[in-house]
Amino acid sequence: MIPTLEWTSEGVRFLDQTRLPLEETYVLATTYEQVADVIVTMVVRGAPAIGVSAAMGVALGVERSKATTVEALEPEFQTICKTLAGTRPTAVNLFWAIRRMEDLFAELKAKPGMTVEAIREAITAEALKMYDEDIEACKTLGAHGADLLPKEGGVLTHCNAGALATCGYGTALGVIRAAVEQGSKIEVYADETRPFLQGARLTAWELMHDGIPTTVLCDNMAASLMRRGKIQAVVVGADRIAANGDVANKIGTYGVAVLAKEHGIPFYVAAPWSTIDLETAHGDDIPIEERAAVEVTHHAGKQLTPHNVGIVNPAFDVTPAKYVTAIITERGVLRAPYEESLAGLETAKA
The missing domain is CATH 3.40.50.10470 (Translation initiation factor eif-2b; domain 2)
Incomplete structure (x- = not known):
């Protein structure tokens, strides 16, 4: 399968679509700002891929945050989501993915005793789940x-x-x-x-x-x-x-x-x-x-x-x-x- 994007321990790895078809190279985004730039410059493109890229950008931003409390993380989380939402206005998958992350964050922070580490794990797991869901959705609609x-x-x-x-x-x-x-x-x-x-x-x-x-x-x-x-x-x-x-x-x-x-x-x-x-x-x-x-x-x-x-x-x-x-x-x-x-x-x- 063509590796459009991939979550790694170093960051989000993207196949650079601006270099195709003659050069197969990859871009590693290690911050959510870099993920936003990858979306704007069309290193990654296509509505479903943009949506999952944004979700991974949110996860990356939360993972790299230095916040130690949920209260300190919340405004930073909002900034991350706002930055990614400002990348491309037409593809609704972008906003669908960010809203899904926002809903999850709101649900998590409402739980008593919630920690920043638990939020990091849950947000990352959600982004990876969206990746798997997209592949399955494409195969199913293809069959239809x-x-x-x-x-x-x-x-x-x-x-x-x-x-x-x-x-x-x-x-x-x-x-x-x-x-x-x-x-x-x-x-x-x-x-x-x-x-x-x-x-x-x-x-x-x-x-x-x-x-x-x-x-x-x-x-x-x-x-x-x-x-x-x-x-x-x-x-x-x-x-x-x-x-x-x-x-x-x-x-x-x-x-x-x-x-x-x-x-x-x-x-x-x-x-x-x-x-x-x-x-x-x-x-x-x-x-x-x-x-x-x-x-x-x-x-x-x-x-x-x-x-x-x-x-x-x-x-x-x-x-x-x-x-x-x-x-x-x-x-x-x-x-x-x-x-x-x-x-x-x-x-x-x-």
């Missing part, structure tokens, strides 16, 4: 979604929603992996995903690592391939799914969904339940991260655009629920109307 893909044909994906975006196995690529494991003969078409090239660099790298046939295409080529009958299904991941089924994912996903609808191709979204945000009514309320202009103006250190030209660089867009054929989660496959299916499954599993 495998039958939706063609037994033979082309499947388009956008960005990287694979093992590299999770703790292992992947969401969209987890569905593809499960289908291949069941005998489907799938060729994956991976959009390059400008400007950060997650598809060209990361999706292609990990699928080739697994021996799954993969073709990279420029983002503006999808329509042509769809018209030529090369694409039988689209499957993508998500960074946040609103209560009505609107999906925030990597910039360009919305365009792919519109094209799929036009060509009568099913468009599937694969994500763990931690990506579902029932507190956000619809996609217009999802905060969209705007990243630095240099990601567009430069590539590999070389400037591509004229000096002082205007740049917009939203990291995500929102695909309206009407374009989504189904949402694949570890709890099952959901279909429209999503207000009912999402709320119903949340209630059933509560």
Whole structure:
């Protein structure tokens, strides 16, 4: 399994995704501030991986704290959580993970005789539990979604929603992996995903690592391939799914969904339940991260655009629920109307 991130006695070890596909190197974060920086700079990325990274960042901060009493630890704990919560605004898994840590801390500190050492152990154990849960969720949702893909044909994906975006196995690529494991003969078409090239660099790298046939295409080529009958299904991941089924994912996903609808191709979204945000009514309320202009103006250190030209660089867009054929989660496959299916499954599993 591709080691996206790992808890070690020295700190949290991350596969540096900014160096892939040509260089496989690792970054060791020994403080929670360094974990925050790793998230911001996209050494680690992908909503599920960001969530678990944040949890491990909280655990690392608590473990390295010099506080000797619970009362002294509490304000430091709040600072740790606030710092990590300020890294990337769109991926709801980040806030889900931090809230889970905050709830655990509140529960622990309320217990009579609670010690700092006991809190350290419990917080670390929770982060490691979340790591294991993510891998299991990806494998389960992959099994749920495998039958939706063609037994033979082309499947388009956008960005990287694979093992590299999770703790292992992947969401969209987890569905593809499960289908291949069941005998489907799938060729994956991976959009390059400008400007950060997650598809060209990361999706292609990990699928080739697994021996799954993969073709990279420029983002503006999808329509042509769809018209030529090369694409039988689209499957993508998500960074946040609103209560009505609107999906925030990597910039360009919305365009792919519109094209799929036009060509009568099913468009599937694969994500763990931690990506579902029932507190956000619809996609217009999802905060969209705007990243630095240099990601567009430069590539590999070389400037591509004229000096002082205007740049917009939203990291995500929102695909309206009407374009989504189904949402694949570890709890099952959901279909429209999503207000009912999402709320119903949340209630059933509560």
